[in-house]
Amino acid sequence: MMVRFIILFLIIFDIAFPPVKAVGSAVFALVAMAPMLYSYNVSQKLFNYVKILQLPLLIVFSVILFSLFITIISTELELTFTLSICKTLIILFSCLLYISVFETNRLSHDLINVFFVNAVICFVAGSVPSLLEFVYIFKPDNSLLSWIPYRNAFLAGSGFFGISTAYGLVFFLICYLIKEEKQPLMFYLKSLTIILAGVIAGRTAMLGLAFGGLLFLLDIKKMIAFLIVIIISIGLFLSIDALSIYSHWVFELINSEGGGTESTNILFSMYDSEFSTSQLLVGDGLYDNYYMNVDAGYLRHLYFGGIFLVILSIFFPIALALSSKNRLFMLFIVPICLLYHFKGAFIFHSRIGMPTLFMLCIIFQQNNARNKS
Template sequence: MSSLTIYILLFFSVFSIRVPFFYNSTVLAFIILSFLLLFLNTRKLVINFGIFKSKIFILLFPLYCLLFLFCFIFPYYHDTNDYSKHWALLSQVFSIITIYLLAQLANKKINDDLVYFSAKAIFVIYTIQAFFVLICFLFPSVNELMEIFRSPDGTQYDSFGRYEGVKRLSLSGGQYFTLSASWVMSFIITSFYFKENKTTPLLIITFLIAFLFAGVSAGRIVFLGFFFSIFFLAKDLFVRRVLVTILACFMMSITFFYLFSSYTDNFNRYINFAFELYYNWKQHGNMSSESTDILKSMYFTIDLDTFLFGHGRYMQDNGLYYLNTDAGYLRMILFYGIFGLLLNIVIDLIKLYLITVYSGYRLNFVAILLGASLFLIHVKGETFNHIVSVQAILYWLLFSCYFYNKRERIIIKEKEL
């Protein structure tokens, strides 16, 4: 079994593409993985249950149980009977199981360094995604065909068609914010892969620009990942000499798209969307966009009782966000107060800590940047322990590092003997 199988299944698990008869590609990946692990090896069951004795289970399982309990207690306490938050958690649990099975398969079939391979796999699946975005951008007819693989929700974000042909281009179930958040993660992890692989400066520049173009089609927050990536790469001597070149190429790409905007409507809309902050500053003297204006309106003052205990409401009866806000920090506080927010943050920070430990501290800087990005992205929308694609990436790293650590301990024991 080649690494290609792992890449395809990881692509399915992270992007949750809509698949007829299977709900989405995560479910399909789970079925395929179960078949591969349970039935292709007739001599023994090859699923490793040692995870239940690990720090991952010991530290995270009680916190997830507490989080599920919070999701019952606060709606019950406030007599709202709003238990919709459970669906997001249950989706995440299913994704975690699928990713664990995939990491188990990689441990069995991949002989490479699993820390390196996990980063390489993220690079590969986002390179594939960038290719799909480019194809859909250049060929609108292909983009229309891809709609069958995307979730129908979220079209309200572009109800006036101003960004038609620019947004909603990815081969992914979720679009917009959830996808752009995972793109930020991919930039950071891919930078580690570039460093480990000693990728040439020219290829680094090429892929960073390609990822930026594809990612921004989901959301401008992807610029955060681009700048984190530059910061990561600048840390290492072997790429410091190309930092100026990267920035120069970035400016060249802006110039390229600007020139083409005179000829192609899609390029014009892309530039207007990607650099709306700049255009507003140039025309009106303020650094703002439609998204930042909406975000400001979604944060408002609350009383101490709400801050501590929330309202026990996650969704309104009409299906919209409670109090019409989806701002990450406020929305969690409105549901289960500051304690629920802190619990979600702690859960993700423990994941990052375990990634650092199990990787032999090779991913310590990656974990720091991932943590910083989570805090920043959560300002815009729920990210901590919420977005399934982001959690799939974090757990892919975590489980891969877990199996890497087990391999290393076996090697050490064999050397001692």
């Protein structure tokens, strides 16, 4: 069980181990599991999962080939985008091998557990400067600091928006599990910790709670349980001195007179950009260093590869939903992903969000299969 936990932790959080930080821990997890491919049962399961996810896999391969084409015809040879997609493909295969090697009947709870443990790490490291310095050793860029130390105190290859999107997806999973069956008290305690850590990592995570709350509209008892979790989370956040000092930042959207935050105002101003016909058709083939000073996902894809790449990025979460054959995945998780990508480079690029999304696809696919059997 411990081996399974560690492997999943390495895949999801893609820790940047020195001195090869660019490789990421998902690659080490893949290498560690590779010998299991000699097992007929594992290889057969892997083949079956590849068949299930053949459409999203095809899209990822298509994006890699398209990005190489764009790079070749552009004026500058920049492989940042292509390498990022290749990393996503490696993470996807590590996820596929994981679910082929280990039992998946508790995958949802295993996912909750790894996010809970990293939430605890976040609060402990964020409160103890010496431990925070240790955590920074495993970051790809130690310069990404914040006036809120907890935002990047996770033992993970990404912080801020990168990890908050993954926590947002887990928020939805928590709501889904509460809706599906009665959960023990420990589950709710873990959920409270996860919610607090996810929100402090990035307010974007609250999108998962907003969509998750919609699951309870027709179930009053479950809605009450959900609201209790939210109220306790807010109460804990406001009552803990180390966290409450950041309450203005967390609730900026509510407190602001204009109904927006500084972050959202900057984001919407990015979408006022004008594009040439060439940029719309094939982009500029440039992606690194926030080309054109934008970090919004659709804009970054448009500037790199034009409208075709934007279409592929929109269709990718839809392809995952089709693979899962689950109506809730299509109705809720797909919109969450599309909104995340409106904010930042989530689809294809999130080192933590992508493996979390892949695992959710498998969880919902298996739940759908069980419900039909």
